[in-house]
Amino acid sequence: xxxxxxxxxxxxxxxxxxxxxxxxxxxxxxxxxxxxxxxxxxxxxxxxxxxxxxxxxxxxxxxxxxxxxxxxxxxxxxxxxxxxxxxxxxxxxxxxxxxxxxxxxxxxxxxxxxxxxxxxxxxxxxxxxxxxxxxxxxxxxxxxxxxxxxxxxxxxxxxxxxxxxxxxxxxxxxxxxxxxxxxxxxxxxxxxxxxxxxxxxxxxxxxxxxxxxxxxxxxxxxxxxxxxxx
Amino acid sequence: xxxxxxxxxxxxxxxxxxxxxxxxxxxxxxxxxxxxxxxxxxxxxxxxxxxxxxxxxxxxxxxxxxxxxxxxxxxxxxxxxxxxxxxxxxxxxxxxxxxxxxxxxxxxxxxxxxxxxxxxxxxxxxxxxxxxxxxxxxxxxxxxxxxxxxxxxxxxxxxxxxxxxxxxxxxxxxxxxxxxxxxxxxxxxxxxxxxxxxxxxxxxxxxxxxxxxxxxxxxxxxxxxxxxxxxxxxxxxxxxxxxxxxxxxxxxxxxxxxxxxxxxxxxxxxxxxxxxxxxxxxxxxxxxxxxxxxxxxxxxxxxxx
Numbered sequence: 350x351x352x353x354x355x356x357x358x359x360x361x362x363x364x365x366x367x368x369x370x371x372x373x374x375x376x377x378x379x380x381x382x383x384x385x386x387x388x389x390x391x392x393x394x395x396x397x398x399x400x401x402x403x404x405x406x407x408x409x410x411x412x413x414x415x416x417x418x419x420x421x422x423x424x425x426x427x428x429x430x431x432x433x434x435x436x437x438x439x440x441x442x443x444x445x446x447x448x449x450x451x452x453x454x455x456x457x458x459x460x461x462x463x464x465x466x467x468x469x470x471x472x473x474x475x476x477x478x479x480x481x482x483x484x485x486x487x488x489x490x491x492x493x494x495x496x497x498x499x500x501x502x503x504x505x506x507x508x509x510x511x512x513x514x515x516x517x518x519x520x521x522x523x524x525x526x527x528x529x530x531x532x533x534x535x536x537x538x539x540x541x542x543x544x545x546x547x548x549x550x551x552x553x554x555x556x557x558x559x560x561x562x563x564x565x566x567x568x569x570x571x572x573x574x575x576x577x578x579x
Numbered sequence: 580x581x582x583x584x585x586x587x588x589x590x591x592x593x594x595x596x597x598x599x600x601x602x603x604x605x606x607x608x609x610x611x612x613x614x615x616x617x618x619x620x621x622x623x624x625x626x627x628x629x630x631x632x633x634x635x636x637x638x639x640x641x642x643x644x645x646x647x648x649x650x651x652x653x654x655x656x657x658x659x660x661x662x663x664x665x666x667x668x669x670x671x672x673x674x675x676x677x678x679x680x681x682x683x684x685x686x687x688x689x690x691x692x693x694x695x696x697x698x699x700x701x702x703x704x705x706x707x708x709x710x711x712x713x714x715x716x717x718x719x720x721x722x723x724x725x726x727x728x729x730x731x732x733x734x735x736x737x738x739x740x741x742x743x744x745x746x747x748x749x750x751x752x753x754x755x756x757x758x759x760x761x762x763x764x765x766x767x768x769x770x771x772x773x774x775x776x777x778x779x780x781x782x783x784x785x786x787x788x789x790x791x792x793x794x795x796x797x798x799x800x801x802x803x804x805x806x807x808x809x810x811x812x813x814x815x816x817x818x819x820x821x822x823x824x825x826x827x828x829x830x831x832x833x834x835x836x837x838x839x840x841x842x843x844x845x846x847x848x849x850x851x852x853x854x855x856x857x858x859x860x861x862x863x864x865x866x867x868x869x870x871x872x873x874x875x876x877x878x879x880x881x882x883x884x
Contacts, residue, residue: 360883360884361882361883362879362880362883362884367879367883368878368879368880368883369875369876369877369878369879370875370876370877370878371877371878373878373879373880420883423872492884498884499882499884566884567880567884568884569884
């Protein structure tokens, strides 16, 4: 069953080497590190990293890699052969590495169009894979929160992200399952399916949370939180 | 390439194998472009004549150049062009005390003396200069001895067969770049033989010196052949006639052309840029270093949030 979860955003700039000489978001990275540390300290049998991908599928944590060269060719391409992870899974794996986690790890992509019931079912099945399952959920809110945001301003973003933040803070999983996939798509909120996997994994349990970061420095909603499920 | 028997990179008597350039107390790796700010203690240099003739104006220029990102201050007491005679005593009077005053105010800045005369070089080194910037291709052979004696750096420039303070008159080369390579490498070897430290030797193709505009353009275009020697390369392009003749512009309107030539030279791997306009030049060489991948961008967020 699910015993703990961490929620982190997955923008490319979470990778320090992508922001040039300026760390740009040191507080965000610090909050993510703390969330990963707390997750690992919950002594899980397995950590499942969940994040958006082209389609729903698992990746082999031993064989697939984070590759940042597509975002910054100057970093140099990885040698051909190993499969490249969707960025959220790659960044999540890196957070576990940095937290010193060497235990069992699984990487689960969830398709951008996966409907809520399928997301919830996936979460429930992930939670059954071990007595103590921890989830590292890599999910972003709306990218349309301001005129300078990547998707420009959509006035509906504020209420959408506020609802997500409230649901995480209050452990209100049904509210996450009720998120409108169409609206999330309009708002470029790529985290919607992963949040719903989390909700399915909690599966009736009681979640309490600590919010570690909640801001949108570049017009994209970033939320970092630690959840304990009991 | 050259008949000068040039030492190659990594050779015990060639350029530093890691490409390090040492000037004064500082060590600079390849990929870090350096701006050398011109501060002329002359009443009659070609660009903004007399602007730093007074000591207070010159000091203001030094302060400003360093604030704008200069790594090296190049102090000169004699214009390159023909003009009223400046004897050794007068040259020393113009530069030595000023160099000492800069050294006192800025203990760590690299100071260069723009001179070809060994007596002036000696006075400059005694006052705290770290580099002897000889634009006249070793005309005074004893300058290298002075650099060696003081552990100073030496710029080895190409001037063809031209003598100090003369203008080129119908100069012609079968292959100007081959001549640049041969002469600068010959001078570098001579500097080594004189005892100048190998990681303090710099080559300068010396645009406009012993060259018409066609020659300077060719040298700019083929500068990678000089940087390929492994020796650090200095370029002095700032507002020069080859820029003016290329664009048909007087000295006060040559900044954009200078910066274009600066960018091409930086792309070809030049490491020191001797300039009048520090702020603009700093931006250009930093931008080119960033394009080359030698320097990270300052702050990248676009498309990455």
